[in-house]
Amino acid sequence: MRAASKKLTVDDVVGRIESGMTLGIGGWGSRRKPMALVRAILRSDLTDLHVVSYAGPDVGLLLAAGKASRVTFAFATLDSIPLEPLFSRARQEGTAQFREWDEGMFQTGLRAAAQRVPFLPMRAGLGSAVLENDPDLRTVKSPYEDGEELVAVPAIPLDVSLVHMNRADSQGNAQYLGPDPYFDDVFCMAAREAYVSTEQIIDTAGLTVDAPLQSLLINRTMVAGVVETPNGAHFTTCTPTYERDEKFQKAYATAAKTPEDWAEFAERFLSGDEDAYQAAVAAFHEEAADV
Amino acid sequence: MSDVTRSEYCAVAIADCFADDGEIMGSPMGLLPTLGARLAKNTSNPELLLTDGEARILKGTPPLGQTTDVTEGWMPFRLVLESVVTYGKRHVMMGATQIDRHGNQNISAIGPWDKPTRQLLGVRGAPGNTVNNRTSYWVPKHSARVVVEEVDIVSGVGRARAEAAGSAATRFHDVHRLVTDLGVFDFGGPEHTLRFVSIHPGESVESVREASGCDIHADGDVPETREPTAGELVLIRELLDPSNLREREVPAR
Numbered sequence: 001m002r003a004a005s006k007k008l009t010v011d012d013v014v015g016r017i018e019s020g021m022t023l024g025i026g027g028w029g030s031r032r033k034p035m036a037l038v039r040a041i042l043r044s045d046l047t048d049l050h051v052v053s054y055a056g057p058d059v060g061l062l063l064a065a066g067k068a069s070r071v072t073f074a075f076a077t078l079d080s081i082p083l084e085p086l087f088s089r090a091r092q093e094g095t096a097q098f099r100e101w102d103e104g105m106f107q108t109g110l111r112a113a114a115q116r117v118p119f120l121p122m123r124a125g126l127g128s129a130v131l132e133n134d135p136d137l138r139t140v141k142s143p144y145e146d147g148e149e150l151v152a153v154p155a156i157p158l159d160v161s162l163v164h165m166n167r168a169d170s171q172g173n174a175q176y177l178g179p180d181p182y183f184d185d186v187f188c189m190a191a192r193e194a195y196v197s198t199e200q201i202i203d204t205a206g207l208t209v210d211a212p213l214q215s216l217l218i219n220r221t222m223v224a225g226v227v228e229t230p231n232g233a234h235f236t237t238c239t240p241t242y243e244r245d246e247k248f249q250k251a252y253a254t255a256a257k258t259p260e261d262w263a264e265f266a267e268r269f270l271s272g273d274e275d276a277y278q279a280a281v282a283a284f285h286e287e288a289a290d291v
Numbered sequence: 292m293s294d295v296t297r298s299e300y301c302a303v304a305i306a307d308c309f310a311d312d313g314e315i316m317g318s319p320m321g322l323l324p325t326l327g328a329r330l331a332k333n334t335s336n337p338e339l340l341l342t343d344g345e346a347r348i349l350k351g352t353p354p355l356g357q358t359t360d361v362t363e364g365w366m367p368f369r370l371v372l373e374s375v376v377t378y379g380k381r382h383v384m385m386g387a388t389q390i391d392r393h394g395n396q397n398i399s400a401i402g403p404w405d406k407p408t409r410q411l412l413g414v415r416g417a418p419g420n421t422v423n424n425r426t427s428y429w430v431p432k433h434s435a436r437v438v439v440e441e442v443d444i445v446s447g448v449g450r451a452r453a454e455a456a457g458s459a460a461t462r463f464h465d466v467h468r469l470v471t472d473l474g475v476f477d478f479g480g481p482e483h484t485l486r487f488v489s490i491h492p493g494e495s496v497e498s499v500r501e502a503s504g505c506d507i508h509a510d511g512d513v514p515e516t517r518e519p520t521a522g523e524l525v526l527i528r529e530l531l532d533p534s535n536l537r538e539r540e541v542p543a544r
Contacts, residue, residue, distance in 0.1 A: 028368060055413075075413035088410035091400065100399065102418040104372045122377070124419030126460035127448035133404045148459040179346035180367040 005170040008225040010040040010274060013195045016225070017160050019046050024110070024156075024191055025053040026163030026184035027236065030078045030244060032176070033058045034164035034197045036232035036274050041067055043273070052156055054106070054183070056236060057252065060086030061270075064262070069096050072156065074103040078249055085256035099134050101125070105153045107183055112155035114189035121150040161191035164233045165218065166241050167207060168198040172223030175207050175215045178239035188222040197229040199241050231278055247288060248281060295518055297472060297544055298537035300491045301431075302326050302527055303519045304475045308427045308468045309382060310335035315425075316348075316366070316375055317341050318383040322540050324429045326355055327470075328384070329531050334523060342366045355532045376416065379463055381424040385417060387469075389442040390428055392485045392505040394449030394466045394478040396421075397442035404444050417446035422453060425465040431540050433471035435504035438485075450483035472541045473499045475516055480508030487513040493544065 014037070017023065027033040038058045041049075042065045051068040053059050055076035062068040064086040076087035090096050101109065102124040112120045121140055131137050131151070140152035163184040168174035174196045176184070188194035196218060207216060232238075235245035235252065255265035269280045305327025309317050317339045319328040325344075329352035332339040342348050348364035366375070375381050388411050389397040399414045400407035420426050426447060430437055445452060453460040469476040469485070473494050480486035486508040490499060492515050500507055519527065527537070 073413055075415045076410075077412060082412065083410070091407055091410040094406040100404075100414055102414055103416040104376060104419040107369065107372050122419070123422045123459055123463070124376075124416075126418075126422050127445070127452040127456035128414065128418035128421075129399070129404065129445040130414060130418050133444075148462075149457050150459050179365075181369065182367070183369060186369075 003171055006172045006225045007170050008227045010036055010227055013037055013225055013227055014040045014044045017046055020048045021159035022050040024158035024161035024187040025058045026187045028054045028182045030056040030236045032164050032233050032238055033236040034162040035234055036229035037162045037197050042270055060084045063090040063096055071096055072099040074101050074106045080246060081253050085253050102130055108153040109156035110186045110190040113157045114186055119152040119154050122153055125151040158191035161187040161194040163187055164197045167200050167202055168196050168226050169204040170201055172220035172226050174218040176217050177211055181217045185217050188218055193224040194222055195225045196223050197227045197232045199230055201228045298541035299519050299527055300516050301541050302330055303523055304470045304516050306331040309339055312336055312382050314338035315380040315382055320385050324384040326532055326537055330526055333526050355536050376419050376423045379424050383420045384427040384429050387428045387430055389439050391439050391442045393451045395442045395445045396428055396447030397444050399444040399446050401443055414446040421448040422460045423463050425467050427468040430471040433473040433502055439504040484508055489514050489516040491516045
């Protein structure tokens with residue numbers, strides 16, 4: 001007997017998400033973000049999501065579209081452009097609730113969820129404003145002789161996680177081919193259900209033909225569904241399949257500065273489906289090449 | 292050497308921060324810190340471990356703006372967060388949108404946290420860095436808005452706040468230096484407050500105090516920041532920053 005395929009469409013994945021859920025998004029800043037799935041959420045009726053992310057344009061877009069009512073973050077950046085403009089606007093206008101943790105605490109909270117423990121201790125956070133701005137955080141005293149009082153980083157259990165990988169098979173085994181796995185496996189394990197979007201779904205045997213065993217970051221026990229979305233991390237990096245689309249990211253960041261320009265940008269690029277988006281991006285580059 | 296520029300004084304002052312670190316990972320954030328750390332690796336501390344800013348540990352020190360060299364190791368973000376910061380064999384030099392007299396740093400946001408007037412990066416790894424490994428700061432434009440009495444949102448933790456948080460926070464707390472375009476400072480003043488270490492040529496205790504939003508302690512006469520050696524100037528100008536990117540961050544004055 002063969003295991004059933006987990007292949008889905010982007011809209012199938014979005015159909016598995018419900019308003020009010022806590023949604024983890026893999027990648028880091030403007031790197032290997034599951035943007036095709038994020039764009040599909042923008043088109044959906046979903047609201048009131050609590051988004052947990054090492055934030056980049058994924059979080060900026062979900063905030064600007066009114067999809068995220070709560071965000072857990074350690075930073076928000078476009079990497080080559082230091083600040084994420086849509087995120088900054090949401091913070092400054094107070095249009096959502098925010099929880100700001102240290103980068104390491106954030107990982108520790110995901111690991112606690114993945115390990116199914118209520119918290120894990122660490123030093124990060126002690127003495128900083130993080131503990132003041134998140135009054136739910138508690139410290140814990142070591143039961144051993146040292147008696148050290150550490151931050152009890154609570155688990156961040158996720159309802160659904162979305163990650164983007166270079167390649168996967170139809171069962172949910174998924175592989176990164178770039179230099180950094182980020183925390184995508186941890187996001188998957190911290191979630192009740194995880195969905196992998198990928199540049200290419202290939203035969204299982206192909207995964208290790210030209211890539212090391214260790215690149216198989218995610219195995220199928222962690223994955224509920226797989227969706228093939230070529231150029232699906234655009235405009236973030238998907239090294240080595242493609243690098244960040246810096247020209248497009250700059251256009252995004254520039255448009256995000258004013259509501260009028262943003263409305264025009266959203267109409268041009270985000271009003272249709274994924275195929276329409278990719279076609280609009282291609283047209284954007286053709287125009288730029290003509291100038 | 293009268294043709295030494297302010298940015299070159301900054302580069303050697305930053306390099307000197309890493310001089311006695313031994314075989315640890317340097318994490319310079321930004322342009323001048325990267326130049327300074329690469330300079331240190333070529334001079335005072337050849338054992339320093341440096342990455343390309345992403346996941347590769349580089350054996351050599353390519354010029355600024357370039358990131359290719361022989362790879363000597365792998366350093367993805369997960370290892371930085373779970374195995375280097377906490378392991379402690381690291382010296383990070385971060386930026387600071389605000390830094391205060393007590394050594395607290397802010398990169399999160401300006402104004403009240405609930406609804407900031409200006410959102411910045413977020414606290415990033417600053418809370419964890421400061422209670423786990425040696426931390427220094429770089430400020431390219433020293434002013435009363437940057438060097439302040441009290442930061443808005445404490446991201447990097449200064450000594451007094453670490454002490455208030457208890458021994459778990461002070462055990463590995465080591466805020467080492469603040470280097471700015473005006474001088475070099477540490478937190479060896481009364482009650483671990485800001486203190487002059489040296490002043491870049493062309494500045495004085497008065498001019499630096501004038502440009503600051505808080506008091507800076509001086510222990511007697513404050514020396515000038517040392518001149519780069521001839522060898523260091525060759526390294527900076529010919530090998531590490533031939534495009535003179537340093538001048539854009541710290542213009543000559």
